[in-house]
Amino acid sequence: xxxxLKHLIGHQTARDTADAVxxxxxxxxxxxxxxxxxxxxxxxxxxxxxQCIANALHHHLPDDFEQAATILHACLPAADREGLSGWxxxxxxxxxxxxxxxxxxxxxxxxKSLTPHFTAEFGVRPFIADEQxxxxxxxxxxxxxxxxxxxxLASEGTRPRLPWAMRLPALVRDPAPILPIxxxxxxxxxxxxxxxxxxxxxxxxxxxPDLVADFVERQSEGASKNRLWLLKHxxxxxxxxxxxxxxxxxxxxxxxxVAATLELNSEHVEFPxxxxxxxxxxxxxKDAVTVLLDYxxxxxxxxxxxxxxxxxxxxxxxxxGERMTIDKRHALRPITTRVYxxxxxxxxxxxxxxxAASHDFNLAMPEATKL
Numbered sequence: 001x002x003x004x005l006k007h008l009i010g011h012q013t014a015r016d017t018a019d020a021v022x023x024x025x026x027x028x029x030x031x032x033x034x035x036x037x038x039x040x041x042x043x044x045x046x047x048x049x050x051q052c053i054a055n056a057l058h059h060h061l062p063d064d065f066e067q068a069a070t071i072l073h074a075c076l077p078a079a080d081r082e083g084l085s086g087w088x089x090x091x092x093x094x095x096x097x098x099x100x101x102x103x104x105x106x107x108x109x110x111x112k113s114l115t116p117h118f119t120a121e122f123g124v125r126p127f128i129a130d131e132q133x134x135x136x137x138x139x140x141x142x143x144x145x146x147x148x149x150x151x152x153l154a155s156e157g158t159r160p161r162l163p164w165a166m167r168l169p170a171l172v173r174d175p176a177p178i179l180p181i182x183x184x185x186x187x188x189x190x191x192x193x194x195x196x197x198x199x200x201x202x203x204x205x206x207x208x209p210d211l212v213a214d215f216v217e218r219q220s221e222g223a224s225k226n227r228l229w230l231l232k233h234x235x236x237x238x239x240x241x242x243x244x245x246x247x248x249x250x251x252x253x254x255x256x257x258v259a260a261t262l263e264l265n266s267e268h269v270e271f272p273x274x275x276x277x278x279x280x281x282x283x284x285x286k287d288a289v290t291v292l293l294d295y296x297x298x299x300x301x302x303x304x305x306x307x308x309x310x311x312x313x314x315x316x317x318x319x320x321g322e323r324m325t326i327d328k329r330h331a332l333r334p335i336t337t338r339v340y341x342x343x344x345x346x347x348x349x350x351x352x353x354x355x356a357a358s359h360d361f362n363l364a365m366p367e368a369t370k371l
Contacts, residue, residue, distance in 0.1 A: 008087040009049040011038055017053055017075075017091065020084045021061070024074035033060045053091035058099055065103045069096075069110050076113055089118035097126045104131055108138050116149040122165050124157035132170055136177050143181055148190040154181050155196040161203040175204045179215065186219055186227050194230045201234035205246075209238055213245040220249055240294070240310040242353025252292045252352040257285025258318060260349050260356035271340060271365040272333040279326045279349055279357070283318035291316050291351055297330065298346035299338065300363070306346060313350075332363065340365060 014037040022028045036056040041049055061068040072092055077083035084092075092114055100107030104127055111120040128135045142154040156162065158178045160171040171178060178200070185197045205212040216231045223231060231249070232239075238246035244254070258281060265276030275297075283289055293313040298306035311330065318324060330347075332340070342365040348358040 006044070006046040006049060008046060009041075009053070009090065011041060013049075013088050014038055014041065014053055014056075016084060016088055017057075020075040021057070021071060025061075025071045027062075028071075029060055033057075036060075047090075050087075050090035051094050054094035054098065057091060057095045065099055066106055069100070069103070069106050072096075073110055073113055077117055083117070085117035087118070089114055093118075093120060093123035097123045101126065101130060104134055105138065108135065112142065112145075112150055112153065115153045116147050119156075120153055121157040121159075121162060124153065125162070125166050125168060128158060128168055129166065129170070132177065136181075140181055140184075143184040148188070148193055151185060151188060151190070152193045152196045155185055155193065155200050159196075159200040159203050161206065172207055175208060175211070183215075183219070186230055187224065191226075194226060195233070198230045198233035202237050205235070205238050209241075209243050210245070213238060213243060213249065216246065216249050239292070239353065240312075242350065244353070247292065247353050250292075251290045253290075254354065255289060255291065255352050255356075257287075258283050258289060258291060258351060258356075260351060262347070262349050262357040262359050264347065264359050264361055267359075267361045269332060269361055269363050271342070271363055272331075275330045275332060275347065275361060277328055277330075277347060277359070279328065280323070281318060281326070281351075282323045283320060286320050288317055288319050291318055292353070293326065294350040294353075295328070295330075296348040296350060298348060300341045300343045300345055302339070302341055304343070306344075308348070310350065 014034060018030050018033045021033070022030045033056050036059060037053050040052055044052055061071060072095070075084050077085055093111070096107050096110055100110070107127055108124065111123045114120050114123075124135070124139070136158070139154050139158060142150050145151055158168070158171065158181060160168050160175055182197050182200055185193055188194050188197070201212050201215065212234065216235055219227065219231055235246045235249065239250075247253070261280045263278045263280075269275050279293065281291065281293075292315050294310055295313055296308040296310045298308045301307050313328070314326070316324065340363065342363055344360055345363050346358055346360050349356045
């Protein structure tokens with residue numbers, strides 16, 4: 001059985017934090033800090049444990065944030081000393097986010113120093129929300145930092161819809177201020193950074209699809225293999241939704257000469273089980289065509305309506321007059337992110353984002369396995 005995530009922070013984390021702060025500042029009350037943190041920790045979950053230590057830091061560090069920041073900085077690893085790293089620094093993030101407001105330069109500099117030792121994208125977001133223009137001016141300079149963790153913080157910390165983090169509504173409405181940051185990092189030497197850029201663009205595409213499709217078009221000219229991967233990953237939501245320009249950016253033009261027929265292995269599927277199907281494609285035109293074959297399962301909802309979910313298929317080239325048969329199987333099994341309901345479902349074939357063929361099937365669910 002997997003170890004609970006909350007155990008990433010525990011009594012030893014609090015003791016390590018106390019030891020580090022005591023080494024950095026002679027005015028620290030080591031025993032009082034542990035008395036505030038150790039007793040409640042066991043009853044708390046992961047983020048609450050970090051917050052408990054952060055609250056104790058606030059109680060035991062100087063009230064002046066500038067002085068406190070100097071102490072916390074001295075707790076980080078350096079060439080001449082060991083220091084805190086990993087999950088022990090979650091509480092630093094939480095402390096800085098809560099008590100560094102009004103001290104923008106100092107807070108962001110501390111988070112920049114922290115991020116090589118633990119993620120800091122959650123910590124920077126309150127400062128972007130409070131003082132977006134000034135914060136982005138500072139963060140923009142990070143794109144040339146020699147440390148790839150800092151460069152990644154520039155893209156990851158500014159993501160409008162970063163999962164598990166506070167949303168940045170102003171950047172959701174208008175992401176233009178962060179596009180120069182993303183553009184500066186599209187050819188970063190580290191995949192870790194490029195993947196973050198792609199994820200940020202994919203976030204933006206959910207609210208501004210044309211903006212991202214245009215960005216990808218501009219960046220596609222002369223793109224390296226790595227940049228092309230980034231642009232494709234950034235376009236994944238748009239491609240799934242059949243956005244015409246996003247598809248055209250990768251050579252998937254509207255198809256007029258490709259016919260598709262669909263056969264199901266069975267129109268009745270027992271849950272849990274799998275839906276087997278065969279797709280027949282035929283290019284009736286005079287030119288070779290690039291085909292992106294995806295499929296959607298229209299799941300039945302509790303109210304009887306259908307809700308589609310697109311799944312990736314394959315990319316292929318059909319020569320003039322060529323016919324091709326593709327066999328597929330789709331698993332219908334318990335997952336935590338979907339509630340299955342018995343009854344009518346639909347399989348739909350998508351060619352370059354457009355519906356090309358569909359077939360209904362019935363999902364039968366024994367009472368004991370309904371999820």
